Amino acid sequence: MMRRRLFGVARHAGLLVWMAITLAPIYWMVMTSFKHSGEWVTWPPRWVPHEPTLINYVKVLTPGTSTFELGRQTLKILKPLWDSLFIATTASLVAVALGSALAYSWTRFGTGGRRYPYNILSIRMVPPIVIAVPFVVYYVTLRLLDTYTGLILVYLATSLPYVIWMMLAFIEEVPVELEHAARVMGASRFRVLGRIVLPLTAAGLVVTFLFVFILNWSELLLAMTLTNTEVSTIPITLNKFQSANEGRDYGPQAAIGTIATLPVVVLGFLIQKHLVRGFSFGLLRK
């Protein structure tokens, strides 16, 4: 009894320490985003802003083009924000739709042969830098460079293996007898998908979507290689601070960072129920 309690205390203490380690940089980023420039790099560090301000957010979120001010660069992010949202959402949605259809047909009908998922997985074994340059060559010819379609297509290709592998696991958890039962009871194949498979894999679909969305939302290398001026994502924008000639503009940078993490956090909270829900297919004894 005593030992169990001690163990519980120790475990919680450990988790708290770990949480502090992971959250510290995020805390610092969020706080910096509300600080005036004078407080960005003071010593001793200011843990909370002396006079909280929204100026950094105003700077980055006002419409218009990027500016220099006192040698410091401030970037506008309304356009990149929209581009990122649009590209990551579209690519992730299409990837989840196509990938789960593929996973389903492979689990149930063996489409593509026994080794198919492994072949798909081999796409992920190639480092992105290897495909980045050939993609530029293709994209120049196909006129896809610096376009939404171009970036969506490449994200779709890189997300698909993840979607297929994650959805394989979720679909295999749906006993095929449930589908058989529904079909004998009069359901067509599409009905079976809609009424049985979809509800039972909903949590998996959501988790998979979130996973690839985060990947696509934060992808930098391919985005940098395949875009120029027309299309620009948040990671590219953040990266541009590195090239400022003098005086790093930490406040606006922190503001952009905070904004960039927001969609992920919000999505995470929205689907929390699905993330923690266990898969208990109650009555199916094997």
Place this chain on the structure above:
Amino acid sequence: MAAVRLEGLTKLFASTRAVDAIDLAVPDGEFVVLVGPSGCGKTTTLNMIAGLETPTAGDIWIGEARVTDWEPRDRNLGMVFQSLALFPHLSVFDNIAFPLRIKKVPEADVAARVQAVAETTRIAPLLRKRPATLSGGEAQRVALARTIVVKPAVFLMDEPLSSLDAKLRVEMRTELKRLHAQLSATFIYVTHDQAEAMTMADRIVVMHQGRIHQMGPPLQIYADPANRFVAGFFGVPAMNFLDGEVVAEGSDLRFSAAGLRPKLPAPRTATRGPTTLGVRPEHVRLGDGADASPATVSLIEPLGDETLVFLDYGAPVSLVAKVDAEDKVAVGDRRPFTLRPDRLIFFDSAGGRLR
């Protein structure tokens, strides 16, 4: 209501013949049980009748229609699965309503019919629950209710009782039999449990290695098995098999194995030479007689009403006798025994029945 007919039904998986040219006619309203060890092709046969597997060859008829290539949903069947296959994301009510809603029955009728079937299957208080919260017996009833609610012409059941504990299984057997009488529908029931087959079937179909070995009423299968496989499959404990040979002794024929030389009753001509004799434990009698063979009791297993006595008569395998519990037998006793002459059956070395 409909009869079911299988003609030369065959299913190949890669190069294995799971089901090998089966012919079977199930008349309307019959309770037929397909029984056999696992891997004998019984479930594959059932799945082909349901339309969940496509036959490699042969035809399936339900009623007047050749349904071989019909979709499962067009066959007007009800099926209960081994896992019961209750939809975990739907309440008991929605589970039972599922087939009705698929068939676009008006919602008012759905409620009435679900309620009615829930009352006959005694699950009315459970309608709001989720399948995961039900006990084994309750889940079983829900699965039945969901099948009954659409009044199918043919019921297919794939080992539906295998997940229940022993006592409940015996109760459900009775309930299923009663249900069959009420519905007067055709039942095709698959099991590996010979006791289930014996107790419920109008007619048993014994399958082994993709083929039908024998069909007939339970008692006929038990008393008059077509071959050694069928003889050994039915009955607990299993039939005794004694390897020996039939020899002539004067004008009599005798079976000779180890210390055993029982006289054979009827004139048997064609059965001389190496033979296997089969005798059920209840046809082995302890006691002296003209034809008795000496033996020592090596083990006893009391069952309550009866006792199993293992007799050592000189052969490597002991002979099992089922005797009345009143008969006091102890290990080490020397007890001669006789075999009931009219209940002996013989098999050739390939396991075929010698008549």
